[in-house]
Amino acid sequence: MRPKILCISFSDIRADARVLRQLEVLAEFGDVTTLSYGVKPDAASDHLEIDASLPSLPQTPVGVALLALRLHRRAELIAPAVQRAFQLNAGRTYDLVVANEARALPLAHRIANGAPVWGDMHEWAPEERAHVRSWKLLVKPFMTDVCARYLPKTQAVTVVNDSIAALYERAFGCATETVRNARPFVDLEPVPVDAATIRLVHSGAAVPGRNLEGMIEAAAGLGPQYSLDFYLVPARDGGKYRRYLEELAAGAAQVTFHDPVKPEELPAVLNRYDVGIFSLPPQTKNHELMLPNKFFDFVQARLAIVFSPSPETSRLIRESDLGAITEDHSPAALIRSIQGMTRDNIARYKDNAHRAARQLSSESDESTERSILRRLLSLNPSTASGSIPER
Known part of the structure; x- marks a missing residue:
């Protein structure tokens, strides 16, 4: 029986190149349920769609008040999109949960119910939009607290480059692996430079x-x-x-x-x-x-x-x-x-x-992802035997 994997992304995955590439690798290892905005991506076995009008951060009056008071534990699961995600996942269990970006970590750990969690942080979560005053004052402390509490108990953490990996390791003491935003190799030839323009x-x-x-x-x-x-x-x-x-x-x-x-x-x-x-x-x-x-x-x-x-x-x-x-x-x-x-x-x-082009393709990044998946799925005895690809 193939492992059941949940992939959470508060984006439209069909337009999210990084998560699409991640999803292709996940599908090699199990039946993947995607939880996101937008309709079902092709590589998913099942899909739980969140209404695009629902924010993934606690942007309600109560949520903003909790952020202002630094009551982050009370705020982490009350965002409208997160509440809807809980409803959609009622009665479901998974062998692995993948959380794309820090805002998905509290939800991922709650849904995982003891199953391993892979947190793909993408970039440096505390400063995603720190040039916006409201983010800097309210959301940056919230993201920092989420990372400090959840990353140490997240079984795999990936980021887009080594410089950002160093930030996570210094700030939160967590081991990280780099999965760049590289795409698969494409067999093309350079086109001659136009003579006029x-x-x-x-x-x-x-x-x-x-x-x-x-x-x-x-x-x-x-x-x-x-x-x-x-x-x-x-x-x-x-x-x-x-x-x-x-x-x-x-x-x-x-x-x-x-x-x-x-x-x-x-x-x-x-x-x-x-x-x-x-x-x-x-x-x-x-x-x-x-x-x-x-x-x-x-x-x-x-x-x-x-x-x-x-x-x-x-x-x-x-x-x-x-x-x-x-x-x-x-x-x-x-x-x-x-x-x-x-x-x-x-x-x-x-x-x-x-x-x-070959060196700067996603081949090495996909290899890193496969190693993570083999390691995490082997933690669960029900998925460790006979169902994990070797390549």
Whole structure:
């Protein structure tokens, strides 16, 4: 009998590239029930859908009061989405529970009822949105308390890079393993650089705080020999922020917005461009230590890369000679870096991305996930014999 695994993510998993990759590996080891916003992902055996209008943090009047009074234990399970999750899981048992991000940890441990829990923290939970005043005052202490109480009793903890791993180990004394936001290897070839227009591209989420305004400003300052295309996944705001960005770019003919594409289709779509760009001022520790999905998307698409400085991305760009690192996080610095790249430079960077694509794919990360799953499922005698893949 295959193990029963619950995967919790307060996102729409079909649009969440990291959790989708995680889900593919989970499905190798058992029958996976997903608990999330949105409809059932393809790799799930069963799905428990949370209404997208229900917040995953205690954003009710009572919840805000509890956060303000630092009554975190009373607040950790009262978020509307968490309450609904309990209702959906009534009478269910699992052999393993996976909690994506710290906000899911209290729920995961309660549902697990003694089964092992794998906490995929993704990034540094206390400062997820610390540039927002209400988060800094109310949610950061709550997230810190959740991590301090639940991570020591979580059987596996993963994060997106080694720099963030060091933060968790110093702050909470927990051992972590790194599972990057790398995607599977994609068999593509670099496309020749266009003779007339250098084609810039950015993919990601249409949410405030990602400095999309700065990239639009830079594109407007580059002139007609450059174009910038956006592929943006909409936020849970009904498209309000994306409409704002389109209005902001209305006077820049070289900026184009496209509908988002499925995560598995993204490298092939990006492949026809020349340079993937991203510039993010370090408003939070996560911004400072970023190693986002889009970096690996650009590599698999065989693009040259221009990123603002960050320890993790800058190291990889230098190691494989993938592109340019801006002097700072300003639109002017982004313009200078892009203009400093000749077509020959860009072609070389694209070829280097092609050579590095296998190394910077998710193969090693999936191996780490499989090792975690074999270890955790072996803790349960009912799943330890004959049902755990060896590869």
